[in-house]
Amino acid sequence: MQLLSATRSLNSQPLPFLSFSHSISLPLPLPFLPNPSKSPHFPSLQIHCIDAAQPFDYESHLKTRYIQSTSLKIGILGFGNFGQFLSKTFLRHHHTLLAHSRTNYSDVANQLGVSFFSDPNDLFEQHPDVVLLSTSILSTEALLQQLPFQRLRRNTLFVDVLSVKEFPRNLFLKYLPPDFDILCTHPMFGPESGKDSWAGLPFVYDKVRIGEEESRVRRCDKFLDIFAKEGCRMVEMSCMEHDRYAAGSQFVTHTMGRVLEKFGVESSPINTKGYETLLNLVENTKGDSFDLYYGLFMYNQNALEQLERLDMAFESIRKELFGRLHQVYRKQLFGDQEQEEMDEKFSQKLLGNGSLIQPPLDNVRQEGS
Numbered sequence: 344m345q346l347l348s349a350t351r352s353l354n355s356q357p358l359p360f361l362s363f364s365h366s367i368s369l370p371l372p373l374p375f376l377p378n379p380s381k382s383p384h385f386p387s388l389q390i391h392c393i394d395a396a397q398p399f400d401y402e403s404h405l406k407t408r409y410i411q412s413t414s415l416k417i418g419i420l421g422f423g424n425f426g427q428f429l430s431k432t433f434l435r436h437h438h439t440l441l442a443h444s445r446t447n448y449s450d451v452a453n454q455l456g457v458s459f460f461s462d463p464n465d466l467f468e469q470h471p472d473v474v475l476l477s478t479s480i481l482s483t484e485a486l487l488q489q490l491p492f493q494r495l496r497r498n499t500l501f502v503d504v505l506s507v508k509e510f511p512r513n514l515f516l517k518y519l520p521p522d523f524d525i526l527c528t529h530p531m532f533g534p535e536s537g538k539d540s541w542a543g544l545p546f547v548y549d550k551v552r553i554g555e556e557e558s559r560v561r562r563c564d565k566f567l568d569i570f571a572k573e574g575c576r577m578v579e580m581s582c583m584e585h586d587r588y589a590a591g592s593q594f595v596t597h598t599m600g601r602v603l604e605k606f607g608v609e610s611s612p613i614n615t616k617g618y619e620t621l622l623n624l625v626e627n628t629k630g631d632s633f634d635l636y637y638g639l640f641m642y643n644q645n646a647l648e649q650l651e652r653l654d655m656a657f658e659s660i661r662k663e664l665f666g667r668l669h670q671v672y673r674k675q676l677f678g679d680q681e682q683e684e685m686d687e688k689f690s691q692k693l694l695g696n697g698s699l700i701q702p703p704l705d706n707v708r709q710e711g712s
């Protein structure tokens with residue numbers, strides 16, 4: 344133990360009391376006194392200045408002060424699947440967490456070390472620095488309309504983690520008091536894909552409205568720091584851009600995962616790497632609620648177009664397959680003669696008007712080879 348300011352006087356006998364320069368004597372329980380018979384150089388301790396900061400004390404003070412300066416009081420609204428998942432990491436970063444949800448999650452919250460409030464009034468009266476919205480996309484507007492904003496501090500930071508971005512951005516601008524700061528975010532991972540680590544996983548954010556005061560800028564940075572320190576790939580982009588990209592990637596991924604789940608993919612003893620990828624896709628998406636998926640569809644204006652494109656792509660593949668099958672079938676019925684006549688007709692047309700003509704679906708001869 345590093346009682347560095349203590350002086351040592353070697354070989355003195357065990358003392359029943361330690362004496363201090365301020366003439367304070369403290370009884371020291373015998374088990375804590377070193378045994379002089381085993382340690383010939385055992386020191387007696389004299390602390391000269393009991394009220395001076397000791398190094399071990401100083402370090403812990405510094406640590407506490409550092410944690411206080413970087414920690415936030417975060418109120419989570421919507422303590423379901425994703426809210427709980429996020430809170431576990433927030434707690435590791437020494438933030439104070441409060442939560443509210445329509446379901447009573449007191450027990451889960453207790454186990455995690457989160458204070459749970461059944462009434463948002465009570466949570467807001469705790470004056471969190473940050474209010475984080477982690478409710479379903481579908482319930483967001485109804486919830487925002489009921490929140491008692493007047494109980495919060497005037498410049499609270501509102502953050503959302505919804506999987507669509509333009510929709511909550513517009514709702515925040517519509518319903519939040521003008522003094523509130525707004526940060527729209529999308530951690531592009533979930534309890535399944537981010538269960539081991541967040542390192543390298545994309546975190547999209549848009550500082551929609553952050554006041555210029557240093558404290559407000561710092562508060563927003565502290566929040567973003569949680570994800571940066573976890574190693575997320577921090578991507579700053581507008582909500583509109585996010586939705587455009589996400590419809591083409593995230594919505595399509597969820598759709599394929601759901602289609603394959605309905606289709607019923609199952610592991611087999613001869614899984615290929617590609618098939619394993621499909622199984623993982625189903626695993627990653629099946630834990631998400633249908634509300635979430637429906638929200639991706641309903642509240643991203645680009646999603647419908649992507650669904651239609653998927654439909655068309657599927658139809659086109661089907662046509663290609665059936666087209667070839669049809670050719671093989673015709674060949675079996677009519678032999679090579681018909682094919683030769685058709686080839687001749689096409690080459691005449693091409694020579695006739697000079698324009699390129701798409702040949703009929705691949706040549707039947709290939710099929711036979």
Ligand code: NAP
Nearest residue numbers: 421422423424425444445446478479482505506533632635
């Ligand atoms: P979710 O089904 O999208 O949302 C469930 C949450 O919404 C629960 O906290 C639930 O509260 C609350 N909720 C649902 N209907 C409500 C209503 N009518 N009134 C009040 N609260 C209501 O599933 P989630 O996975 O937890 O996602 C939460 C948010 O995070 C969503 O906006 C989602 O887009 C986003 N997100 C999710 C993931 C993910 O991988 N899961 C990833 C990134 C972002 P109760 O539990 O109390 O009923």
